[in-house]
Amino acid sequence: MEMLPKTGEYAFMAPPFHCDQHETLFMGHLGNDMLNAADFHSNERGFGTHYLQTIHHTWVLARLAIEMERMPKAYDKFTIRTWADDIKRYFTSRNFEVRAEDGTLLGAARSTWAMIDTETRKPADIFAINDGFIINYLEPVPSTIAPLARVKLPADAEDAGSILTHYSDVDINGHINSIKYVDHLLDLWPAAWHAQHAVRRMEISYVAEAHGGDTLAFRRKQTADGEWLVGISRRTASGDEAECCRCKVIFD
Amino acid sequence: MEMLPKTGEYAFMAPPFHCDQHETLFMGHLGNDMLNAADFHSNERGFGTHYLQTIHHTWVLARLAIEMERMPKAYDKFTIRTWADDIKRYFTSRNFEVRAEDGTLLGAARSTWAMIDTETRKPADIFAINDGFIINYLEPVPSTIAPLARVKLPADAEDAGSILTHYSDVDINGHINSIKYVDHLLDLWPAAWHAQHAVRRMEISYVAEAHGGDTLAFRRKQTADGEWLVGISRRTASGDEAECCRCKVIFD
Numbered sequence: 001m002e003m004l005p006k007t008g009e010y011a012f013m014a015p016p017f018h019c020d021q022h023e024t025l026f027m028g029h030l031g032n033d034m035l036n037a038a039d040f041h042s043n044e045r046g047f048g049t050h051y052l053q054t055i056h057h058t059w060v061l062a063r064l065a066i067e068m069e070r071m072p073k074a075y076d077k078f079t080i081r082t083w084a085d086d087i088k089r090y091f092t093s094r095n096f097e098v099r100a101e102d103g104t105l106l107g108a109a110r111s112t113w114a115m116i117d118t119e120t121r122k123p124a125d126i127f128a129i130n131d132g133f134i135i136n137y138l139e140p141v142p143s144t145i146a147p148l149a150r151v152k153l154p155a156d157a158e159d160a161g162s163i164l165t166h167y168s169d170v171d172i173n174g175h176i177n178s179i180k181y182v183d184h185l186l187d188l189w190p191a192a193w194h195a196q197h198a199v200r201r202m203e204i205s206y207v208a209e210a211h212g213g214d215t216l217a218f219r220r221k222q223t224a225d226g227e228w229l230v231g232i233s234r235r236t237a238s239g240d241e242a243e244c245c246r247c248k249v250i251f252d
Numbered sequence: 253m254e255m256l257p258k259t260g261e262y263a264f265m266a267p268p269f270h271c272d273q274h275e276t277l278f279m280g281h282l283g284n285d286m287l288n289a290a291d292f293h294s295n296e297r298g299f300g301t302h303y304l305q306t307i308h309h310t311w312v313l314a315r316l317a318i319e320m321e322r323m324p325k326a327y328d329k330f331t332i333r334t335w336a337d338d339i340k341r342y343f344t345s346r347n348f349e350v351r352a353e354d355g356t357l358l359g360a361a362r363s364t365w366a367m368i369d370t371e372t373r374k375p376a377d378i379f380a381i382n383d384g385f386i387i388n389y390l391e392p393v394p395s396t397i398a399p400l401a402r403v404k405l406p407a408d409a410e411d412a413g414s415i416l417t418h419y420s421d422v423d424i425n426g427h428i429n430s431i432k433y434v435d436h437l438l439d440l441w442p443a444a445w446h447a448q449h450a451v452r453r454m455e456i457s458y459v460a461e462a463h464g465g466d467t468l469a470f471r472r473k474q475t476a477d478g479e480w481l482v483g484i485s486r487r488t489a490s491g492d493e494a495e496c497c498r499c500k501v502i503f504d
Contacts, residue, residue, distance in 0.1 A: 015284070015285075015288040015291075016287075016288060016291050016301070016423075016424050017284045017287045017288055017291070017423055017424065017429065017431065018284065019423065019424045020419070020422065020423070020424065021422050021423070021424060021425075021426045023424055026420060028420065032267070032269045032270065033267075035268075035269045036267040036268060036269055039267075039268050039269070049268075074424055166439035167272070167438060167439050167441065167442065167443045167446050168278060168280065168435045168436075168438065168439050170272065170273050170443055171268075171269055171271065171272070171273070172268050172269065172271045172272070172273065172275055172326055173273075174273045177269065179269065183420045184420075186419060186420065187418035187419050187420050189419065190419065190464070190465065191419045191422055191464045191465070194419050212442070212443045213442065213443070
């Protein structure tokens with residue numbers, strides 16, 4: 001396979017009907033654009049889900065932090081650049097940069113991905129794939145944003161409600177879409193809050209997958225001015241409860 | 253302003269993270285692509301929301317019918333063609349065609365739009381806009397799919413649950429996104445149903461707008477094999493209840 005540049009760059013735009021009432025692209029749509037960019041980048045380079053599914057492997061998003069100085073507005077064109085800045089046996093680190101059409105940096109993101117065997121659901125050795133050729137795409141350019149902090153939700157976090165998940169929450173991987181948690185998380189704040197405050201930074205650590213029909217329960221604790229920790233747990237129809245995501249949101 | 257072709261054609265693709273568990277584009281994403289195509293088409297031709305907002309007018313979607321023979325699958329490129337096939341004083345009719353990259357017709361849609369004054373929320377005279385120049389873009393090519401039938405939900409329709417709307421349901425127009433009703437509507441059927449049945453046709457008549465924080469209540473009645481009528485009403489926080497949408501869904 002021909003070598004491509006280590007960094008991939010993909011063009012997007014903010015369609016008006018992916019924008020909120022303030023003509024600002026929804027964070028969830030931006031997040032999905034990032035996942036799609038990661039998918040395009042890895043598939044073009046031969047280590048994406050297209051190839052992996054032939055050997056019953058897949059990538060699983062473990063951690064995601066997004067930090068935005070400015071969100072794209074309706075009709076804005078923007079690009080997402082993405083590269084793998086660290087590749088270990090069981091994890092890769094992938095960075096993102098979001099730039100306006102004129103090149104201005106709008107924000108950045110960093111993410112950690114595990115490779116799993118889709119039959120055993122256990123971690124798989126990334127270097128065992130095609131003799132570890134993925135290492136040719138290592139681009140050790142660090143992210144400009146801080147790594148995820150360890151988030152521990154305090155015991156006195158308030159109950160912030162729950163939602164039942166449905167067909168539309170489940171993506172191509174067969175479980176609740178990683179970014180749907182972002183939508184549901186930001187829905188904890190009313191429109192009037194979002195009218196006054198933009199998300200400056202958000203972090204999510206994915207602890208366990210949830211499935212369509214599970215209930216997602218939210219607990220939340222304000223930790224500073226404009227800053228919250230949020231825990232999401234899933235409850236299955238049979239009553240099993242497990243921690244699902246640990247999140248941190250900082251609003252301007 | 254330079255005349256453009258009466259029909260506009262826009263390129264889309266089905267990003268993997270806009271696809272369901274069966275690698276099929278969500279109907280809601282296709283619907284949003286159609287709304288975006290309508291928006292691009294009308295803005296490029298000088299009668300879109302860009303111009304209308306300068307004179308405190310906007311388009312409001314009144315009716316939408318989508319009929320799909322085949323939905324785009326993950327990574328498929330497709331085009332949406334759209335044109336105005338009828339223009340009356342208070343309504344325009346707009347058609348859509350969805351075609352695969354090789355030109356195969358995947359499906360079609362038809363829609364009816366009213367123009368309103370955003371201050372009075374009353375219908376506005378479409379021909380009063382720029383001396384009725386919109387008529388230059390009339391392309392009287394009829395849709396290949398049947399018009400919307402008048403849907404009347406029978407009194408014995410079953411209660412199909414309700415959901416609370418949030419920040420993520422509200423679009424750039426400041427009310428519940430027209431296509432979010434499609435997502436919520438299709439969520440009435442479990443993933444296992446969607447695994448076996450594709451939506452062949454769906455119709456929505458928009459009766460009244462709902463706002464973020466309203467509860468949407470669903471009532472449903474099966475009227476034939478694979479065919480349902482669904483009524484959606486909104487309940488405001490103060491307890492006001494009003495009919496919101498009348499829908500019909502036909503599954504394969």
